[in-house]
Amino acid sequence: MEKSKIISEKLEINVTNRCNLSCKGCSHLSPICIQHNFDTEKLRLSLNRLSDVFHCETVRLLGGEPFLSPNLQEIINIVRESKICDSITIVSNGTLINDKHKDILCSVDVLEVSDHQTGINIEYIHELTKGACKLVVLDFEAFREPYSEQGTTNSALTDQIYKTCLIANVWKCYNLEDGYFYKCPQAHTLKAIKTLFADGIDVLNTPDLKAALEKYITCKSPLSACKYCLGATGKIYSQKQVNRKEWRKEQDKPTEEMLDYQFLEKLKTKANSNNHCVKSIISKEK
Numbered sequence: 001m002e003k004s005k006i007i008s009e010k011l012e013i014n015v016t017n018r019c020n021l022s023c024k025g026c027s028h029l030s031p032i033c034i035q036h037n038f039d040t041e042k043l044r045l046s047l048n049r050l051s052d053v054f055h056c057e058t059v060r061l062l063g064g065e066p067f068l069s070p071n072l073q074e075i076i077n078i079v080r081e082s083k084i085c086d087s088i089t090i091v092s093n094g095t096l097i098n099d100k101h102k103d104i105l106c107s108v109d110v111l112e113v114s115d116h117q118t119g120i121n122i123e124y125i126h127e128l129t130k131g132a133c134k135l136v137v138l139d140f141e142a143f144r145e146p147y148s149e150q151g152t153t154n155s156a157l158t159d160q161i162y163k164t165c166l167i168a169n170v171w172k173c174y175n176l177e178d179g180y181f182y183k184c185p186q187a188h189t190l191k192a193i194k195t196l197f198a199d200g201i202d203v204l205n206t207p208d209l210k211a212a213l214e215k216y217i218t219c220k221s222p223l224s225a226c227k228y229c230l231g232a233t234g235k236i237y238s239q240k241q242v243n244r245k246e247w248r249k250e251q252d253k254p255t256e257e258m259l260d261y262q263f264l265e266k267l268k269t270k271a272n273s274n275n276h277c278v279k280s281i282i283s284k285e286k
C-alpha cells in the first residue's frame with residue numbers, strides 16, 4: 001500500500017437506517033429515521049475515489065440493523081472490490097441472525113454483536129460463525145445520552161464537547177454516507193432532525209480530496225452538529241426500549257442538563273478514558 005494514503009483504523013458505512021429495535025438514545029437515530037433506498041452505485045463510485053487516498057484496517061457495516069438491508073451482500077462485494085480495507089466487519093444487534101445468513105457471514109471477516117440485553121443466544125450465533133468469520137461480542141451494560149434536542153447556545157461548551165469527543169478524535173469513527181466523508185456518524189444522522197451546515201467532504205466532487213480530508217480530519221473547530229451532540233460526555237443510563245412516537249421526547253432537554261460533567265473533566269485530562277459502557281468483550285476466532 002502506498003505510504004501517501006491516509007491510514008485509519010476504520011471506516012463505517014450505514015447500510016440501512018431501519019432497525020427492529022428502538023433503543024433509547026440510539027446515536028444513529030434509527031427509531032425515527034425516514035427509510036431511504038441505499039444507492040449502491042454511488043457507494044461504488046465514492047469508495048473507488050476514496051480508496052485512491054484513504055485506506056483502513058476494517059470497514060464496519062452497520063445501521064440500523066444491517067441484516068435488514070436487502071443490499072447487504074452487494075454492499076459487501078462492492079467494499080471488497082474497492083480494496084479500501086484489509087477486512088470487513090458487520091456490526092449487528094444479533095437479534096435477527098439465522099442460518100439463512102451463512103453466505104453473508106462467510107463473505108466477511110468479523111461479526112461484531114452489540115449485546116443490548118435483548119436476550120440473544122450467543123451460543124447459537126457462535127455456531128453460525130464457526131468456519132465463516134470471527135465473532136466479537138460486546139456486552140453493553142450502559143449507554144450515554146448521545147444528543148440533545150434543544151442543544152446549547154454556549155459555544156465554549158460546544159467546543160469542550162468536540163475536543164473531548166471519543167467518537168471523532170479517539171475511536172475515529174469515520175463515516176461514508178451518500179457520497180460524503182464524515183468524521184463521525186452524528187455529523188450526518190443529526191441532519192435528519194436539525195438544520196445543519198454541510199459537515200462532511202464531498203468525495204466525488206472535491207478536487208484535491210486527500211488535502212481536503214486531512215484538513216477536515218485535523219480541524220480544531222467543532223462541526224455544526226456538535227451544537228446538539230453530546231459527544232462522549234452524555235449522562236450514563238441503562239438500556240431500554242422506547243416507543244418510536246415518544247422517542248424524541250426522551251432527548252428533549254438542553255445540552256447542559258444531559259451532560260456528565262465529571263466525565264467531561266476526566267476526558268480533558270485523559271483523552272481515551274473508559275466510558276464505562278461495555279462490561280466485557282468476548283472474541284472467538286473463525
Ligand code: SF4
Nearest residue numbers: 165168184226229231
Ligand atoms: S457531532 Fe461533534 S461531538 Fe458529536 S460525535 Fe461528531 S465530532 Fe463528536
